[in-house]
Amino acid sequence: xxxxxxxxxxxxxxxxxxxxxxxxxxxxxxxxxxxxxxxxxxxxxxxxxxxxxxxxxxxxxxxxxxxxxxxxxxxxxxxxxxxxxxxxxxxxxxxxxxxxxxxxxxxxxxxxxxxxxxxxxxxxxxxxxxxxxxxxxxxxxxxxxxxxxxxxxxxxxxxxxxxxxxxxxxxxxxxxxxxxxxxxxxxxxxxxxxxxxxxxxxxxxxxxxxxxxxxxxxxxxxxxxxxxxxxxxxxxxxxxxxxxxxxxxxxxxxxx
Numbered sequence: 001x002x003x004x005x006x007x008x009x010x011x012x013x014x015x016x017x018x019x020x021x022x023x024x025x026x027x028x029x030x031x032x033x034x035x036x037x038x039x040x041x042x043x044x045x046x047x048x049x050x051x052x053x054x055x056x057x058x059x060x061x062x063x064x065x066x067x068x069x070x071x072x073x074x075x076x077x078x079x080x081x082x083x084x085x086x087x088x089x090x091x092x093x094x095x096x097x098x099x100x101x102x103x104x105x106x107x108x109x110x111x112x113x114x115x116x117x118x119x120x121x122x123x124x125x126x127x128x129x130x131x132x133x134x135x136x137x138x139x140x141x142x143x144x145x146x147x148x149x150x151x152x153x154x155x156x157x158x159x160x161x162x163x164x165x166x167x168x169x170x171x172x173x174x175x176x177x178x179x180x181x182x183x184x185x186x187x188x189x190x191x192x193x194x195x196x197x198x199x200x201x202x203x204x205x206x207x208x209x210x211x212x213x214x215x216x217x218x219x220x221x222x223x224x225x226x227x228x229x230x231x232x233x234x235x236x237x238x239x240x241x242x243x244x245x246x247x248x249x250x251x252x253x254x255x256x
Contacts, residue, residue, distance in 0.1 A: 007233040011218040011226035012037065018050075018227075020057035025148030027051075028228055037230055039155040044234060045145070046215035048227035049163040049178060050119070052141050053132050060087060062129040078103050084118065087131055091116035109134070110247040111178065113165050135161070138179025139242050146181040158182035158241075162212040175216025177208035177243050183236050184208075186245040206246055207236060 014034040016027055028045065032038075039045075053059075067075065067082035071089055075082035079100045089095075092105035102114045111117070117134040135141045142159040150156050161179030166172070177185060185208035215229040 007214075007231065009214055009218050009232075010035075010037070010230045011220075012228040012230055013226065015051070015225070015228050018054040020054065020059065022051075022055040024052065024055045024145055025152065028145065029149065029152050031228060032230070039149065039153050039157055039230075040232065041156055042232075042234075042238075043155070043157045044160060044183065044211055044231040045149065045157050046160045046162055046212065046219075046229040046231055047142075047145065048219060049117075049134060049138070049161055050132060051227045052135050052138070052161050052179070056135055056141065058133040058135060060131050060133060062087075062131060074098060074103060080115075081129075083129075084115075084120075084131060087118055087133065088116040091118065091133060107134070109138070109178070110244065111165070112168075117163060117165075117178075134163070134178065139181065139244070140179075142179035142181035156182065158236075160208055160212055160215070162216060164216060175209075175212040175214070175219070177212040177246065180208050180241040180243045180245075182238070182241065184239055184241045184245070185243055186241075187236070207234075208241065208243065209246060 012031045012035050014031045018027065028047070062081065062083040065083040065086050067086045068089070071086040072082045074095065075085045077098050078085065080103070085103065088103050088105060091108055093108055094106050095103060096106060096112060097104040104112065104114055105116050106112050107116050118131050120129070120131055138161045142161050146157060146159040159181045160177050162175045163178050164173040165176040167174065185206070187205040187207045211231055211234060215231060218229055219226050
């Protein structure tokens with residue numbers, strides 16, 4: 001990796017409201033054109049998870065969900081809608097912790113997070129209570145967007161799909177990569193030397209998460225309506241990547 005002294009981030013305006021079945025590649029390309037942006041090799045397109053999930057039809061009406069006894073019990077303990085808890089369970093490998101307002105679970109993707117990433121914010125609730133689930137395979141979703149943009153523009157960019165997740169031991173959420181294509185998610189810096197020539201023994205850089213956190217700043221978290229960010233100037237070795245690189249293996253998890 002070659003560090004750059006200048007990295008730019010631009011939230012792309014004019015992204016249309018996403019509904020199930022939307023062609024995200026076309027939406028992103030049109031918004032880039034409308035913003036007078038031309039993609040360059042090495043750019044990173046960062047996409048909010050919500051619009052990917054919406055386009056992929058990951059919306060579930062709570063009226064269609066029948067809570068199980070386990071969901072009903074956990075709903076009482078967490079002060080949540082039993083139907084929402086049932087969806088959380090359906091998306092999870094296991095429940096790690098329960099408290100008022102939150103279920104901490106190990107998602108089917110391996111991520112440990114609150115409420116299986118299921119959200120009801122920025123989702124149209126006009127007709128019925130609706131919940132939005134994470135994409136089935138965010139890495140595959142990122143690769144489809146990358147391939148589509150390459151076909152349209154002839155430019156090979158990296159694509160990140162990001163969500164706002166909490167962190168152990170820290171308050172607040174930060175942008176986190178849940179889908180990666182066209183770049184390393186994790187950079188192994190072991191063997192490189194520091195300023196004094198001392199070899200790095202344990203250093204690994206969560207590159208995709210660092211980019212995700214920066215992009216989240218310009219996306220916003222409320223009603224800004226800026227779900228796509230163009231990132232330029234990040235130096236990274238070009239290779240295929242996966243968000244799974246960022247998940248610590250279970251046998252190395254000291255706090256599971």
